[in-house]
Amino acid sequence: MAEFISQYGALLWEATLQTLYMTFFATLLAYVLGLAFGVLLTVTKPGGIAPAPRFHAVFGWVINMLRSMPFIILVFFLIPFTRAIVGTSIGETAALVPLVVAASPFVARMAEQSLEEIDQGVIEAAACMGATKWQIITRVLITESVPSLVRGFSIVLITILGYTAITGATGAGGLGNIAYRFGYQRYQTGVMYATIVILMLLVCIIQGIFNFISRRADKRNR
Amino acid sequence: MIEIQHLTKIFPVDGGEVRALDDVSLTVENGEIFGIIGMSGAGKSTLLRCLSLLERPSKGRVLIDGTDLAAMRGGELREARRRMGVVFQGYNLLMQKTVAENIAFPLKLEKGYDRAAVNARVEELLELVGLADKAKAYPAQLSGGQKQRVAIARALATNPQLLLCDEPTSALDPLTTTAMLSLLEDINRKLGVTVIIITHELSVVRRVCRCVAVIGDGRVCEQGLVDDVFEHPKSDAARLLLKGEG
Numbered sequence: 001m002a003e004f005i006s007q008y009g010a011l012l013w014e015a016t017l018q019t020l021y022m023t024f025f026a027t028l029l030a031y032v033l034g035l036a037f038g039v040l041l042t043v044t045k046p047g048g049i050a051p052a053p054r055f056h057a058v059f060g061w062v063i064n065m066l067r068s069m070p071f072i073i074l075v076f077f078l079i080p081f082t083r084a085i086v087g088t089s090i091g092e093t094a095a096l097v098p099l100v101v102a103a104s105p106f107v108a109r110m111a112e113q114s115l116e117e118i119d120q121g122v123i124e125a126a127a128c129m130g131a132t133k134w135q136i137i138t139r140v141l142i143t144e145s146v147p148s149l150v151r152g153f154s155i156v157l158i159t160i161l162g163y164t165a166i167t168g169a170t171g172a173g174g175l176g177n178i179a180y181r182f183g184y185q186r187y188q189t190g191v192m193y194a195t196i197v198i199l200m201l202l203v204c205i206i207q208g209i210f211n212f213i214s215r216r217a218d219k220r221n222r
Numbered sequence: 223m224i225e226i227q228h229l230t231k232i233f234p235v236d237g238g239e240v241r242a243l244d245d246v247s248l249t250v251e252n253g254e255i256f257g258i259i260g261m262s263g264a265g266k267s268t269l270l271r272c273l274s275l276l277e278r279p280s281k282g283r284v285l286i287d288g289t290d291l292a293a294m295r296g297g298e299l300r301e302a303r304r305r306m307g308v309v310f311q312g313y314n315l316l317m318q319k320t321v322a323e324n325i326a327f328p329l330k331l332e333k334g335y336d337r338a339a340v341n342a343r344v345e346e347l348l349e350l351v352g353l354a355d356k357a358k359a360y361p362a363q364l365s366g367g368q369k370q371r372v373a374i375a376r377a378l379a380t381n382p383q384l385l386l387c388d389e390p391t392s393a394l395d396p397l398t399t400t401a402m403l404s405l406l407e408d409i410n411r412k413l414g415v416t417v418i419i420i421t422h423e424l425s426v427v428r429r430v431c432r433c434v435a436v437i438g439d440g441r442v443c444e445q446g447l448v449d450d451v452f453e454h455p456k457s458d459a460a461r462l463l464l465k466g467e468g
Binding site for chain 1: 274276300301303304306308310312314315316317318319320327328331360361362376380
């Protein structure tokens, strides 16, 4: 065990940091974009606060198309785009591009669902008080769905954590990359098992933290 | 004075239309408590939604001191809405905000509001509705009657001249109902605010309203002083309500 750690410890530690870097920044960026998309989907739907049925239908279709693309194909498909933005298609920062593109539509649908939980009556009450559409979005829709959005955040984090294993196999570092190189290409299963254990621990920790935060954030269960 | 003139609301449905309100005309004097009563499905809720401009009337006007709400849009309408408070049947409070934050909500919609003035106003309103000790509580921790008080305080925050109440007591027990009606009377007397109560409960109208309009099938069946209308009912709708009372 001590020998294993002295031999691979530094490698695994570095890979864990790379994985966390990709996971957190991709989730953060995907949430910024995805929440905006989710708000757009919610307010433009028929009966929403700014109904635009045609836009809603087209935008919903685009989101679905992006979501239907298998992630590994998306990574290859986006290589020219990634190069244009980051300058290279190799490495963790480059991996953020396909991760964000894949996760944003996913976040959009999750956010849409969270926002839809808000009682129509509360939105009408705000309108009756003279709130503008923007005020309704920022002070009712989003603030009232914070607990639900936080719960969604953990789901997205863990999904993206899984995706980083794929970017690890296509040019970025991280635990997926280690597992692929050592476990698959070199038959060093011990290293692969170690990455699996680390990933399991990460999922447990992320889920635990977010369960705690969302419980604290929700003022309905007091 | 609030004048509803020839208000008609038509909803399109598959293969036709539904006339939810049909040529409704009413006059409510400033400073009075006015009751609008009717059975379920009579058009009461649609009338309230038209008064608060949540629905645009298909025809007719809603005049508040001579200006037509139904013709307003955008900023003008938002401004007019701040002179009118609405208390909803389901309270419609923000569940993730404290009682004080809920009451402050309409005040903070204004650009460049004064934080100290808002806090002072919230305290004043909490005092008025008797919830001074609940400022930091969340709606989930309150009883139905307490939630309704928060809703009333919130509706009064911007000093409206008109308070619209949609079935304000239908979810409350008799004791809480009595307390709620006393509060509405109190507010009407102290602040001089005009109150319109929409209800299906005859006892509510008898208790606090001076004038009443009976709604049935989307029309005003009769209107007048409460005593006159229910001593000598002329319409079937009024007689039906009296019969329901037993």
